[in-house]
Amino acid sequence: MLGEELRKARQQAGLTQETLAFEAGVDRTYISQLEHDKKSPTLDVLFRISKALGIKASILIARVERNYQ
Numbered sequence: 001m002l003g004e005e006l007r008k009a010r011q012q013a014g015l016t017q018e019t020l021a022f023e024a025g026v027d028r029t030y031i032s033q034l035e036h037d038k039k040s041p042t043l044d045v046l047f048r049i050s051k052a053l054g055i056k057a058s059i060l061i062a063r064v065e066r067n068y069q
């Protein structure tokens with residue numbers, strides 16, 4: 001779901017979990033938990049992560065929605 005799309009976007013951006021976490025102002029372990037769908041981000045965190053990835057949150061959500069159907 002969202003975790004897989006976050007991981008893909010992070011890898012496409014050429015970022016490590018640690019770099020993404022720093023840029024988004026969250027802990028690296030939290031990024032790992034998101035990517036493994038063990039946690040769900042708040043909207044605020046989703047926007048910060050999206051900004052750090054250089055992609056709109058709406059695009060990430062659309063990708064999740066497309067794969068969910």
